[in-house]
Amino acid sequence: MRVQIDPERCQGHGRCYDLAPELFAEDEEGYGQVLVDGVVPPDQGHDARRAVSNCPERAIALLQEA
């Protein structure tokens, strides 16, 4: 599983880096960034899903890898 942020939609609400700080961080203007390569370790699946379901802009995608 991987997470991705659509920078066109992200407005920097910061719900992602509040809820899943292992997966997301703020940039210098507060927009969300995916840490490292966005691969979600098995124990962080719940955090990843919470970030997705709390982003007001629906900017985060959770991709299931084949």
Added chain:
Amino acid sequence: MTADDRFAEDFRQARADLPLGTRNEIITGPVSDWATDFSHLEAEWAADPYRIQDELRQRCPIARTGRFGGGWLPTRYEDVAEIAYDTERFSSRSIIMSNFRPPRELAPVGGTPPISSDPPFHRDARRLLLPAFTKSAVAGREQATRAFCHSLIDTFEGQDVVDAARDYAQHIPVRVIADMLGFPPDDGPRFREFIENALEGVNLPPEQRLARMEQLFEYLQEQIRDHVDHPREDLTTYLVNAELYGQKLAPSHVAGTMALLLIAGIDTTWSAIGASLWHLAKTPADRGRLIADPALLPTAMEEFLRAYAPVTMARLVKDDMHWHGVGMKADDWVLLSFPAANRDPAQFERADEVVIDREVNRHAAFGLGIHRCVGSHLARMELRVALEVWLERIPEFSLADPAAVAWSTGQVRGPRALPVRVAPR
């Protein structure tokens, strides 16, 4: 030209050259039908806007009014979101629905950038502010905020009943923003007057509103001059020195943004803290859960922000158009109710209930799209610290007199009188 010269004269002269804008007849008094005559300034709305909005959502999702020179009130999440995203057809030239429309020439900058700005200028004005308001930048203020909250509760010593809105919630954002702007901390009561005028005095006679606005800008000019003479590490000095497009900011931009930070940062956060304490005072089960499990607070806080979203915005329609079945005219207002959006059952399960461990919560309390509240990380820090300190110091409290709770009218909603019993008897 040196920076000093920009603020030497009365820079508000520049505004006097603009066309005047338009005024309309002020209509007050009880609403005959919420679908065709709504007003967010009447007592019925202040007491309980949710019932009105829920009813409208079912029978007439886009209400209208002839008051304020004409306007619309969408109540579905979908419609509110679509308008917030559509900056082509809806302008932020004025975001307070009142009896005065500023001249079109004021766009795309507006009187208080970036909230009053439209693209493309908006983005540049907003970027000036973002770095000072990131989550990590505001974390630096947490310790001082916590100490200040404790000092407020210290003053309750010996009292059985205190006003959680007036004696606690309101002081917190005032102190935080005064520190950030570098204003004298004791000027708090003066800010509150300015804000009350901007947000609640909407139906006052225009001369009176203008005179009070003048006082705010005079105050800001004093502060700016003082900072020009004595630069400091604060937002005022930062704005005085900031540049856009290779030039220092226009004096009206500096003062307009300062006015915005004062107005946007205080009433809003005060309302969020007050509404959360109001809920906890009357809901012992939720209070008990948060005391037993403090780690739930950040999730609960988001639910308070959803259910009691303090801020409603406004837009002006740019050109005549048909929009979702209604005929909007150029310069009609749209009252953009994030509170109504946040209670739409099509978007939220159990929308009318406060569920403090809600897992899925894409609420719009801080807006949607390009105008997302610049202060959201600061507001969240203040709200969390204010609630943490209160619950730690006063775990047992209840409404002293439910009938004495009074809510503000207008576009920012929160308790303005909230007597709570803090000592069990």
